[in-house]
Amino acid sequence: MLDVRRLALLAAVLDSGSMTAAAEQLGYSPSAVSQQLRRLEKEAGQPLLQRQARGVLPTEAGAVLAGHARHVLRRLEAAEADLAELAGLRRGTLAIGTFPTIASALMPRVVSRFRRQYPDIRLDVRSARHDELIAMLESGRVGISLLWDYAWDRVDPGQFSLTPLLDDPTVLVVADDHRLARRRSVTMAELADEDWIVRAHDHPVAEVLERSCRAAGFSPRIAFEANDYQEAQAMVSVGVGVALAPRTAVSAPRPDVRVLGLGREAPSRRVLLAHRPDRLRAPAELAMHQMLVDVAREYQTQP
Structure with missing residues (x-):
């Protein structure tokens, strides 16, 4: 040699x-x-x-x-x-995981801002279900990913390094002609006689509904199981029932529905930024990490 x-x-x-x-x-x-x-x-x-x-x-x-x-x-x-x-953020590819509600609420402004500042870094944004995001992080197919959890089912802090980004409160969605549509907020007790639209396939928001109703002293009467939040909004708009949703899921609501606050009446979820602690983090990933923190802070403080 x-x-x-x-x-x-x-x-x-x-x-x-x-x-x-x-x-x-x-x-x-x-x-x-x-x-x-x-x-x-x-x-x-x-x-x-x-x-x-x-x-x-x-x-x-x-x-x-x-x-x-x-x-x-x-x-x-x-x-x-x-x-x-690469060290100077002038070339390369950054793969990042996200999930649909955050992808629609936060990611457009994050991607737009990142591309303006680092035009030569190619972004590979992958939207997936929670378990798929975990698998992508574990395998290295994405370097960082947005995740979410609730108090009764936390992401394991021993598995990933976690940065809390924002608290995503649960809100109520009603038709624009609903008896409560002109209110800014309601209590769960006021909803005991309502029919409910819930996410299908054991979606976590179904657990949120069950826990919230039980704490208010009643069991929810399920009228429709929706496959996504757009379908849930559509059914709400025609009076099939009312629905709970994370705030980020209805950041751009239909014009024929209204979004009402619930305060502490229903549990909120955490939105997290996760990466594997054993990975060497590239400068582009660190820049994206900080940008997500900044944009989440802006989103949290907006009206």
Whole structure:
């Protein structure tokens, strides 16, 4: 195996015309350069230089090897430049996980801001269900991901490094002609006689509804199971029932529904930013992390 450092010495000697000049250029002594080149000749198995009174000339093998050496050195310089660009947030790809309600509420402004500041970083944003996001984090398919949890089912802090981004309160969605539509907030006790629209397939908001109603002293009467929050809003709008939803899920509500506050009447969820603690974090990931923290803070304080 040829030594790259000795190849660099060979190229430097031939480019400068002498061992003395190469030694001065590289900060070696002439004897050290001569010794390293003799080792390179032994590695190559043949003479590489013709030593003359006023310098050195390459043998045929030396000229061939010096050409390869220059090519290798150029590629190493290119690799160093690429790494410098990555470190300087000038190139690369950042894969980030998110989930639909946050993807619609926060991610557009995050992506827009990130692209303005770091136009050469390609964003790979992947929206998925909670268990899929966990799997993507574990496998490294995404470096960071937005997650959520409730008090009774927390994300394991021993599995990921977690940064709380915002508290996402539960709100009530009613039709615009509902008896409570002109209110800004209500209590769960006022909703004991309502029909309810809930998310299907054991969605966590069904657990939120069950816990909230039980705390208010009644059991919810389920009228419809929706597959997503848009479908839930549509059924609410025509009077099938009322629904609970995280605030971020109705950040852009239909014009024929109203969103009412519940205060502490219903549990809220945490929105978290997660990454694996054993990963080396790239500068682009750290920049995105801070941007998500900043945008979440802005969102939390808006009316």
